[in-house]
Amino acid sequence: DAEITQSPRHKITETGRQVTLACHQTWNHNNMFWYRQDLGHGLRLIHYSYGVQDTNKGEVSDGYSVSRSNTEDLPLTLESAASSQTSVYFCASSAGGSSNEQFFGPGTRLTVL
Amino acid sequence: QQQVKQSPQSLIVQKGGISIINCAYENTAFDYFPWYQQFPGKGPALLIAIRPDVSEKKEGRFTISFNKSAKQFSLHIMDSQPGDSATYFCAATNTGTASKLTFGTGTRLQVTL
Numbered sequence: 001d002a003e004i005t006q007s008p009r010h011k012i013t014e015t016g017r018q019v020t021l022a023c024h025q026t027w028n029h030n031n032m033f034w035y036r037q038d039l040g041h042g043l044r045l046i047h048y049s050y051g052v053q054d055t056n057k058g059e060v061s062d063g064y065s066v067s068r069s070n071t072e073d074l075p076l077t078l079e080s081a082a083s084s085q086t087s088v089y090f091c092a093s094s095a096g097g098s099s100n101e102q103f104f105g106p107g108t109r110l111t112v113l
Numbered sequence: 114q115q116q117v118k119q120s121p122q123s124l125i126v127q128k129g130g131i132s133i134i135n136c137a138y139e140n141t142a143f144d145y146f147p148w149y150q151q152f153p154g155k156g157p158a159l160l161i162a163i164r165p166d167v168s169e170k171k172e173g174r175f176t177i178s179f180n181k182s183a184k185q186f187s188l189h190i191m192d193s194q195p196g197d198s199a200t201y202f203c204a205a206t207n208t209g210t211a212s213k214l215t216f217g218t219g220t221r222l223q224v225t226l
Contacts, residue, residue, distance in 0.1 A: 040218060042202060042217055042219045043157070043216040045215075100208055100214075101147070104157050107155075107156055
């Protein structure tokens with residue numbers, strides 16, 4: 001069955017370190033998204049991609065970067081982790097076109113000490 | 114700038130009761146309004162969605178009511194069950210933006226016995 005996976009599921013890191021969160025989908029979806037979820041803020045869009053080599057900034061993109069070298073993967077990199085980036089991160093994908101439904105991964109809980 | 118406002122932040126309903134969650138939006142270009150359900154430790158999943166050409170959509174015990182002139186929409190859960198206990202997010206998008214969703218801040222629903 002097609003799915004979307006994230007790794008690691010839990011990560012503890014130190015301030016200033018570079019961290020990469022992986023996202024892999026097997027639906028062959030063109031669109032992929034990264035969100036962070038924080039209490040009181042809901043889901044906020046970090047970066048998104050509409051296809052290979054395409055990346056766009058969301059509303060909370062500072063300190064994050066993504067790259068899209070193939071259809072299946074959209075890794076999220078925190079260049080220099082900060083305590084304010086402690087959060088739960090969700091990756092999602094959608095087919096685009098007439099389908100607006102986004103399929104979410106299980107999330108990565110990141111703690112920056 | 115929060116384009117989708119959701120209330121209440123939390124809700125406790127007795128089993129068999131009606132749960133009502135409200136959302137208001139600002140962007141009149143939005144033309145697709147989904148609700149996502151999220152259980153603890155899981156990613157959000159699409160529950161039900163509506164487009165502004167109808168005022169109501171019902172799927173089982175879940176109903177979306179939509180008021181285009183007031184720019185408001187709400188989720189009604191009839192005969193609420195303990196298994197409905199979850200966090201609910203409303204969202205909105207302009208389908209011309211390739212499914213980039215703007216989410217509300219979420220409502221944590223607890224259905225008691």
